[in-house]
Amino acid sequence: MDEETRRLMSYPRCGMPDVIPNGDPGQTRFRRYSDSGDKWDHQEITYRILNFTPDLTEAEVVDSFERAFKVWSDVTPLTFRRVFDVPGDIHIQFSEYDHGDGVAFDGLGGTLAHAYFPGGSIGGDAHFDDSEIFSVFLSDDDKTDLFMVAAHEFGHSLGLGHSSDIHALMAPFYVGYDPGFSLGYDDLHGIQSIYGINSSPRPGDRFIPLRPQPSPPDPEVERCSKSFNAVAFIRNELFLFKGKNFWRMREQGKPLEGYPVEMGQFWHGLPPKVDASYERHDGKIVFLKGSHYWVYEGVDMDPDYPRPLRELGLPADIDGALPWGQTGKTYFFKGDVYYRYDEFDHRMDKGYPKLIKENWLGVPINIDAVFRHYDGYSWNTYFIRHRRYWQFDESRGQVDLGFPRNFGVDWMGCKEEDAKVDQPEGPGQLRAEVTMISSMTTENSSPLTLSHSSLCLCLSISFALLLNRS
Numbered sequence: 001m002d003e004e005t006r007r008l009m010s011y012p013r014c015g016m017p018d019v020i021p022n023g024d025p026g027q028t029r030f031r032r033y034s035d036s037g038d039k040w041d042h043q044e045i046t047y048r049i050l051n052f053t054p055d056l057t058e059a060e061v062v063d064s065f066e067r068a069f070k071v072w073s074d075v076t077p078l079t080f081r082r083v084f085d086v087p088g089d090i091h092i093q094f095s096e097y098d099h100g101d102g103v104a105f106d107g108l109g110g111t112l113a114h115a116y117f118p119g120g121s122i123g124g125d126a127h128f129d130d131s132e133i134f135s136v137f138l139s140d141d142d143k144t145d146l147f148m149v150a151a152h153e154f155g156h157s158l159g160l161g162h163s164s165d166i167h168a169l170m171a172p173f174y175v176g177y178d179p180g181f182s183l184g185y186d187d188l189h190g191i192q193s194i195y196g197i198n199s200s201p202r203p204g205d206r207f208i209p210l211r212p213q214p215s216p217p218d219p220e221v222e223r224c225s226k227s228f229n230a231v232a233f234i235r236n237e238l239f240l241f242k243g244k245n246f247w248r249m250r251e252q253g254k255p256l257e258g259y260p261v262e263m264g265q266f267w268h269g270l271p272p273k274v275d276a277s278y279e280r281h282d283g284k285i286v287f288l289k290g291s292h293y294w295v296y297e298g299v300d301m302d303p304d305y306p307r308p309l310r311e312l313g314l315p316a317d318i319d320g321a322l323p324w325g326q327t328g329k330t331y332f333f334k335g336d337v338y339y340r341y342d343e344f345d346h347r348m349d350k351g352y353p354k355l356i357k358e359n360w361l362g363v364p365i366n367i368d369a370v371f372r373h374y375d376g377y378s379w380n381t382y383f384i385r386h387r388r389y390w391q392f393d394e395s396r397g398q399v400d401l402g403f404p405r406n407f408g409v410d411w412m413g414c415k416e417e418d419a420k421v422d423q424p425e426g427p428g429q430l431r432a433e434v435t436m437i438s439s440m441t442t443e444n445s446s447p448l449t450l451s452h453s454s455l456c457l458c459l460s461i462s463f464a465l466l467l468n469r470s
Contacts, residue, residue, distance in 0.1 A: 038117040039159045039194050040089065040124075044079050048088035053146075055134040061146065064136055065092065068150035071169075071183055072158060076195040090157050091122070094130040105129040112149050112174055115156035126153040138177060145177035160190050185298030189235050193250065197258040224414035231369075232277035234285055244272035254413065269301050270294055276369075278323045278330070281343055291316035312341055313348035320369040320384075336365040362399030363390055 047069070052061050062082075069080035082088075098104040101122060105111055108131045115126040128134075128149065135143035155170050163170040168186040230241040238249040245260035263270055267287070276288040280295075284302070287294040292306040309316060315334055322331035328343040337353035356363055360383070369384040380400075381392040388404035389411070408414040 038119055038123070040078075040118045043077050043195075044081060045090065045124075045158075046081050046083045046088040047090040047092060048083050048086075050091055050093040053094045053128070053130055053134050056136060056146065060136050064146040065150055067147050068154050071151045072154060072191060074198060075183065075188055076191055076198050078158070078195055089118075090124040090126060090154075092126050092128075094128045096130045099127065101125075101127065103127075105131060107131045108133075112144055113153050115153040117156060118159050124157045126150070126157055128153075135177075137179070139179070141176070144174065148177055148181070149174060155187065155191070158191065159194050160187075163187070163190065186235075189237070192256070193237070196256055197261070224408055224412060229272075230274045230277045230287070232279060232285070234277075234279050239277070241274055241277065266299055267294075267296055267301070268299070270296075276318055276321045278321045280323060280330075281326050281328045286321075288318055288321065314339060314341070319367050322370045322372070331370070333367055333370055359397075360392060361397055363392060 047065070049062070049065065052058050056064075066080075066082075073079055093099075096105060097107070103114060105127075106129075111129060112132055113126065113128040116122050116124060118124050128146075133143045134146045134149075136146060138145065152169055152174075160170050162172045163186050165171060165184075165186040166173070168184050169181075170187050170190065228240045228242045232239045232241075240247040240249070240255075241263060242260070244262050244264065246263050246266070247255045247259045249255045263272065263274075267285075270287060271289055274287045274289045277286065279285055283297075285296045285298075287296070288309065291309055293309055293312070294306045295302045309318070314332055318332045318334050320333040322333070324330065328345075329349075330341045330343055332339045332341065333356065334353070336356055338356055339352045340349040341347075342349055356365060356367075360381075363383045364385050367383050367385050370381065371384075372379055372381050379394060381394060383390045383392060384407055385404075387407050389407045390403045391400045391405075392398070393400050406416075409416060
């Protein structure tokens with residue numbers, strides 16, 4: 001156990017179990033948040049405060065709970081209403097030691113509170129240990145901010161488990177009052193994966209970097225009839241970028257409700273019309289546009305970015321990017337060549353660039369994107385150009401018969417008439433890329449020799465838009 005782990009374990013904490021496993025067997029890195037699988041089947045959630053702590057006035061307790069619920073209502077379609085003389089969905093109480101639910105508190109320090117996932121009986125209820133000394137708007141190691149604890153516990157009441165991201169609100173440890181608190185990417189991703197987004201923000205919404213805007217009249221036609229500038233698989237979801245907006249999908253062809261929304265509301269400082277995006281081996285998100293690239297930790301841009309691509313030994317306007325799981329190798333395609341960059345050593349591997357035709361038989365040049373996918377039986381590599389894609393059989397070292405095919409129909413769930421394949425009309429090309437990354441790893445850095453049992457799932461999808469030049 002390292003020193004950081006010992007330090008965290010010494011903090012007061014929530015009484016819920018730490019992380020609920022999720023993901024496919026064999027994965028080495030899951031999404032950081034966890035959800036219980038339970039959710040409320042209605043959007044107006046009622047709550048009843050059964051009693052109060054003597055540490056605060058009733059008005060301070062009510063305000064703390066209202067602000068805590070608002071953290072979640074700001075970013076989902078949920079609303080919360082207090083009831084008085086009738087049962088509520090969520091019952092809130094202050095108790096000490098054994099308080100009738102079979103999970104006794106332990107006195108001052110240690111466990112601060114616990115809550116139950118949505119359901120019948122005590123489902124959704126939140127209990128606070130009244131042995132603690134609660135405070136509001138106060139940074140004091142001897143006291144516990146009620147708002148911060150309540151916001152965490154109400155996350156459980158809505159169906160979220162603990163996050164393995166130590167910076168998330170849903171991490172199991174209480175680290176004190178944060179006057180600049182805002183809901184982080186991992187918490188946002190988790191709650192919206194359960195309930196969707198708040199597509200109609202209410203006046204006064206706060207705490208959250210994302211402010212979704214109303215959807216276009218027909219998002220399905222929009223995503224099927226137009227090319228995307230970039231797409232990335234981030235935290236096991238597909239993000240599709242077009243102009244200044246983006247869509248999110250958990251399943252092929254099924255974007256989340258309320259999208260698209262503006263990229264700048266999620267990743268501050270990111271320009272529109274990015275060329276490419278991928279999630280790096282360390283979980284950071286990389287965007288490329290023109291001659292520069294941006295690196296984000298969740299929704300926060302790393303210092304000193306953007307930086308020029310020439311620092312990586314890459315030319316401008318990369319056609320496609322292929323990250324290779326936890327190996328730290330990232331492949332970049334440009335024209336008729338490809339590069340291999342070592343993210344660990346921060347340098348281009350020797351002998352690159354190489355000609356695409358030397359190792360990828362049947363693959364077109366000037367691709368828009370490349371990705372790898374496991375279909376349940378074997379791994380294949382896919383290359384995208386315009387709106388067509390080629391399936392590359394790694395065991396045979398060539399493109400399979402019957403390709404290219406229509407990407408929109410096969411991968412995006414589009415109808416034939418909405419996904420007509422663009423035909424080139426002249427020189428020039430605007431690229432778009434989709435990258436899907438999972439967490440299976442290998443130490444072998446060659447994409448043509450990796451075993452099928454240890455490969456990373458990487459998906460890049462891109463479309464081409466032809467630009468006429470005079």
